[in-house]
Structures are given as structure tokens and as C-alpha cells.
Amino acid sequence: xxxxxxxxxxxxEMFGRLARLQPGRSDVDFFDTHPSSAKRVEELxxxxxxxxxxxxxxxxxxxxxxxxxxxxxxxxxxxxxxDEMID
Numbered sequence: 079x080x081x082x083x084x085x086x087x088x089x090x091e092m093f094g095r096l097a098r099l100q101p102g103r104s105d106v107d108f109f110d111t112h113p114s115s116a117k118r119v120e121e122l123x124x125x126x127x128x129x130x131x132x133x134x135x136x137x138x139x140x141x142x143x144x145x146x147x148x149x150x151x152x153x154x155x156x157x158x159x160x161d162e163m164i165d
Contacts, residue, residue, distance in 0.1 A: 079129065080129040080130070080132035080133040080136075081132060081136070083133070083136065083138070083139035083142045083143060085133075085143070086122075086125070086126055086129035086130060086133065087126065089118075089122050090119055090122045090123055090126065093115045093116075093118040093119045093122065094115070094119050096115040097114070097115035097116045097119060100114070100115060
């Protein structure tokens with residue numbers, strides 16, 4: 079994700095939200111085909127320093143992120159955050 083100029087923290091936040099929507103899920107991953115969202119948050123959080131280092135190595139990312147944030151903010155779809163919608 080960092081090589082594509084995405085903020086790597088976004089994946090951690092998204093899987094954190096998903097984990098809140100999966101209450102009572104077992105932490106035993108043996109029978110699952112994918113790791114639990116909580117496990118993904120744990121593992122991705124460990125990788126954040128490396129991911130931000132990759133992001134900083136690409137000078138084009140700053141310009142891309144600024145343009146995308148400007149475009150995103152110009153969209154006036156709703157004034158509610160995702161957290162407010164799922165609570």
C-alpha cells in the first residue's frame with residue numbers, strides 16, 4: 079500500500095472497524111481461511127514503521143496525497159464519519 083502512496087494506517091483502521099463488527103469471533107484461527115480482523119490489526123501495526131519508511135522514500139506520494147485529500151474533501155456526500163454510521 080505504501081508503494082502506491084496510500085496511508086498504511088488506513089488498513090489498520092479499517093480492520094479495527096471490521097473487528098468491532100465481528101463480536102464474539104473466536105481468536106482461534108486454525109479453522110479459518112483468513113486471519114481474524116483483530117489479528118490483522120496486530121500484525122499490520124507492527125509493520126507500520128517499515129510502511130511509513132517506504133512511503134517517505136517516494137517524493138511523488140506527497141503531491142498525490144494532497145490532491146486526493148482535496149478531492150475527497152470537496153465531495154460533500156455526508157458530514158458523518160464511518161464510525162458514526164456503524165455505531
